[in-house]
Each structure stands twice: as structure tokens, then as C-alpha cells.
Amino acid sequence: MEPLLHVHNLKKSFKDKQALKGISFEVHRGEIMAILGPNGAGKSTTIRNIMGIMYPDSGTVQFNYNGKGIPKNKIGYLPEERGLYKNVKVMDILLYLADLKDYPIQQAKERVLDYLKKFDLEGKENVSIEELSKGMGQKVQFIGSIIHEPDLLILDEPFSGLDPVSQDIFKDEISQLAANGTAILLSSHQMNLVEEMCDRLFMIQNGQKVIYGTLDDVKKQYANFKCTISGKNSTEQLQTIPNVDRIEQNGDTTILHLNQDVNPPLWLRQLPEDLHISELKLNRISLHEIFIDIATNQHLIKKGEGEIYV
Numbered sequence: 001m002e003p004l005l006h007v008h009n010l011k012k013s014f015k016d017k018q019a020l021k022g023i024s025f026e027v028h029r030g031e032i033m034a035i036l037g038p039n040g041a042g043k044s045t046t047i048r049n050i051m052g053i054m055y056p057d058s059g060t061v062q063f064n065y066n067g068k069g070i071p072k073n074k075i076g077y078l079p080e081e082r083g084l085y086k087n088v089k090v091m092d093i094l095l096y097l098a099d100l101k102d103y104p105i106q107q108a109k110e111r112v113l114d115y116l117k118k119f120d121l122e123g124k125e126n127v128s129i130e131e132l133s134k135g136m137g138q139k140v141q142f143i144g145s146i147i148h149e150p151d152l153l154i155l156d157e158p159f160s161g162l163d164p165v166s167q168d169i170f171k172d173e174i175s176q177l178a179a180n181g182t183a184i185l186l187s188s189h190q191m192n193l194v195e196e197m198c199d200r201l202f203m204i205q206n207g208q209k210v211i212y213g214t215l216d217d218v219k220k221q222y223a224n225f226k227c228t229i230s231g232k233n234s235t236e237q238l239q240t241i242p243n244v245d246r247i248e249q250n251g252d253t254t255i256l257h258l259n260q261d262v263n264p265p266l267w268l269r270q271l272p273e274d275l276h277i278s279e280l281k282l283n284r285i286s287l288h289e290i291f292i293d294i295a296t297n298q299h300l301i302k303k304g305e306g307e308i309y310v
């Protein structure tokens with residue numbers, strides 16, 4: 001898919017704080033690109049520069065839309081700061097937002113009713129915003145960001161404050177929009193959701209890129225296998241097990257971090273016969289663990305060969 005958004009070498013400082021130190025990435029049509037990073041890494045600053053809410057000190061943001069810049073009414077945006085007018089009815093605020101984007105009102109009305117149903121808010125169209133719970137208000141604001149069928153959708157922490165059921169509804173809708181061709185840039189701290197739905201990710205730390213690539217490539221390079229064993233075993237015995245990069249022991253639970261390129265079935269056959277195992281689990285390290293390893297500068301996870309910076 002062709003890139004719809006090019007961000008090139010963005011730099012931005014606030015007084016003596018350099019928040020962005022040269023950020024470059026692309027977002028393609030039909031993909032979900034996650035922008036990740038610890039608190040204060042520079043995610044919202046990047047998004048605000050893309051949206052023109054603030055201007056970079058240097059660098060460029062380009063929209064490629066039929067060879068021209070993208071019209072503003074083809075962009076949808078859910079800001080990190082939530083807020084809608086309090087004493088306005090749900091339908092009225094959503095039609096107002098659609099109208100701001102020059103979207104036909106009758107069509108918008110139909111879409112609002114469809115979305116309210118989909119988001120478990122059926123019958124709430126005439127309720128005023130102040131009567132909604134925080135999560136309900138967030139759903140309405142999300143509907144407001146997509147009511148005009150944007151080609152590029154930018155979501156700053158869309159899942160924060162949502163219960164797991166609502167997170168799933170958002171996740172399914174975002175995935176459906178991408179499947180229909182919308183380019184989606186999404187910032188989130190919910191690694192499990194990112195792992196389930198994103199095609200590519202950009203991880204930023206201290207205003208700089210640390211990872212940029214497809215989820216598959218990142219997992220192949222960082223996500224080695226780990227084997228969790230419950231059972232009373234001595235460190236000496238565990239140390240005799242081949243192809244183990246690192247051993248973590250916590251009471252009777254042991255996590256064996258395996259070397260890169262270990263073949264799991266072959267490795268399992270090499271386990272000592274007298275090892276005590278009441279439970280055994282073999283799985284890949286999650287994106288959550290990769291994130292913590294990078295964000296806390298531990299660098300315990302060894303990165304494999306190959307290039308994930310694209």
C-alpha cells in the first residue's frame with residue numbers, strides 16, 4: 001500500500017528540552033501503525049506536529065493524496081485530551097462535527113445511529129453529553145473522529161479509560177477501518193492490543209527512534225522463546241540445560257530465556273529427565289516485555305540479525 005503520510009526528520013524543542021530529535025516514518029493506506037514509547041517520549045508532540053497544532057523547529061510532514069496534499073476533511077483525529085461540549089445532545093454534537101468536515105448531514109445522521117448501536121449506546125442520541133459516563137463520552141468522541149469517513153485517522157491513546165469490552169469494540173472498529181483502506185496512526189500503552197491489531201510499529205524514546213518495522217520483524221528479532229517451569233529445581237541443574245541465555249528464578253518458578261534460533265521441539269527433548277515439572281509453558285516474549293526492556297534501558301533481550309529499521 002502507498003504511503004499517505006510522510007514524516008521526515010521532525011525536530012522540536014520546548015525551552016531547553018529537545019522533545020523530538022529527528023523523527024521520520026510513514027503511514028500507509030490500509031495499515032495500522034502504532035507509535036509507542038514511555039511517558040514523555042514524544043508521541044503526542046509528534047502527533048500534534050502532524051496535526052498542525054504546533055509547528056516543528058525543522059523537518060516536514062507531507063500528505064500524499066492523489067499527488068496533492070490531503071484535504072483537512074479527510075483526516076480524523078482523536079486527541080489525548082478528551083472533551084466535548086457538556087450541555088449538547090449526542091446527535092447534535094456529532095452532526096456539528098460532521099458538518100465541520102463538510103460531510104452530508106443526512107448521511108451523517110444515519111452513520112451516527114449505526115455507530116451508537118455498534119458502540120452499545122443505542123437510544124442515547126438525545127441524551128446530553130454531561131449525562132454520559134467517561135467511557136460513553138469517549139465512545140462519542142471516537143465516533144466524532146470517524147463520522148466523516150476520513151482517509152487518515154490519528155488516534156492518541158484511544159483505549160485509555162475504557163473497560164475491556166469497550167476496548168474490544170474500539171479494536172474491532174479500528175481494524176475494520178484499516179481493512180477498508182483507512183491509514184491509521186495510533187498511540188497506545190496497551191501492548192497486548194497493539195500486538196493484536198497493528199501491522200507496523202514505531203517506538204520512540206527520548207525523542208528518538210528505537211524500533212521501526214513490521215510487528216512480525218520486531219517479534220522475529222526481539223521475541224525469543226522463553227520457557228517457564230513450575231517445580232523445585234536447583235540452580236546448578238538448571239544451568240546444565242543447553243541454549244539458555246538467561247535464567248530467572250522466583251521461588252519454585254523458573255524462567256529460562258532461550259538463545260536466538262532455538263528450535264523449540266529439539267530443545268524440549270534435551271531437558272534432563274529428572275527435572276521437576278508440575279507445569280511447563282513455552283512461549284515467545286511479548287511486545288510488553290520488549291517495551292519494558294527497551295524503556296528501562298535493561299537490554300536483557302538479545303536482538304537477532306536483520307534490519308527492522310525501514
Ligand SMILES: Nc1ncnc2c1ncn2[C@@H]1O[C@H](COP(=O)(O)OP(=O)(O)OP(=O)(O)O)[C@@H](O)[C@H]1O
Nearest residue numbers: 014015017019037038039040041042043044045046
Ligand atoms: N507544551 C509543552 N511545553 C513544554 N514541554 C513540553 C510541552 N509538551 C511536551 N513537552 C515535553 O516534551 C516531552 C515529550 O512529551 P509528549 O507529551 O510528546 O510525550 P508522550 O510520549 O506523549 O508522553 P505520555 O505517554 O506521557 O503521553 C516531555 O518531556 C514533555 O514534558
